[in-house]
Amino acid sequence: GQQVMQIPQYQHVQEGEDFTTYCNSSTTLSNIQWYKQRPGGHPVFLIQLVKSGEVKKQKRLTFQFGEAKKNSSLHITATQTTDVGTYFCAGKTSGTYKYIFGTGTRLKVLA
Amino acid sequence: DAMVIQNPRYQVTQFGKPVTLSCSQTLNHNVMYWYQQKSSQAPKLLFHYYDKDFNNEADTPDNFQSRRPNTSFCFLDIRSPGLGDAAMYLCATSRTRGLTDTQYFGPGTRLTVL
Numbered sequence: 001g002q003q004v005m006q007i008p009q010y011q012h013v014q015e016g017e018d019f020t021t022y023c024n025s026s027t028t029l030s031n032i033q034w035y036k037q038r039p040g041g042h043p044v045f046l047i048q049l050v051k052s053g054e055v056k057k058q059k060r061l062t063f064q065f066g067e068a069k070k071n072s073s074l075h076i077t078a079t080q081t082t083d084v085g086t087y088f089c090a091g092k093t094s095g096t097y098k099y100i101f102g103t104g105t106r107l108k109v110l111a
Numbered sequence: 112d113a114m115v116i117q118n119p120r121y122q123v124t125q126f127g128k129p130v131t132l133s134c135s136q137t138l139n140h141n142v143m144y145w146y147q148q149k150s151s152q153a154p155k156l157l158f159h160y161y162d163k164d165f166n167n168e169a170d171t172p173d174n175f176q177s178r179r180p181n182t183s184f185c186f187l188d189i190r191s192p193g194l195g196d197a198a199m200y201l202c203a204t205s206r207t208r209g210l211t212d213t214q215y216f217g218p219g220t221r222l223t224v225l
Binding site (some may be wrong): 001032033035041042044045048070072075088092097098099100101102104 | 142144146151152153154155156159161166168169201203205207212213214215216217219220
């Protein structure tokens with residue numbers, strides 16, 4: 001079945017450093033979403049990417065969808081302590097309404 | 112505010128005692144999802160409804176059932192909870208509009224099985 005892997009599993013950074021998480025799907029995706037889950041919280045939608053090679057920015061966050069629509073990345077510039085949490089990608093294949101979540105990357109930011 | 116509501120937020124049940132978790136939404140979304148999330152793991156899709164059409168994941172145990180009596184409500188029934196079913200259960204909704212279908216998650220119900 002479809003699998004979505006993320007690396008790294010954990011990342012500790014000093015405040016102000018950059019952070020990147022990578023998402024790889026075993027199958028071609030129709031679109032991909034990114035979520036942030038704070039400790040003890042529920043996933044909160046960040047963004048959706050649909051087009052091959054698409055790049056979107058939200059302030060310090062940059063999201064990219066690969067040309068083959070099988071991988072994606074989230075880059076955070078100059079991390080802040082408020083960025084702490086687990087970042088999940090979630091991919092959907094065409095013809096379905098379901099999303100398969102990636103394994104997640106847990107980010108800790110040290111002040 | 113429009114939102115996804117889950118009740119209760121915390122549920123304690125005994126091994127083998129049936130339990131029902133509820134989810135309601137005021138977003139009028141046509142798709143509703145149930146996910147199971149264990150500690151330090153990703154949410155795992157159990158099933159979803161597209162309108163009244165029920166879609167079960169192949170690896171969802173028979174012990175888990177769901178009902179969606181109307182657009183606003185969806186229930187997760189665990190017929191005979193085992194210790195391994197202790198987890199956070201997340202409900203989510205989305206409205207399909209072409210390729211855009213943001214999922215909105217409820218706060219979750221944390222299930223403890225004694």
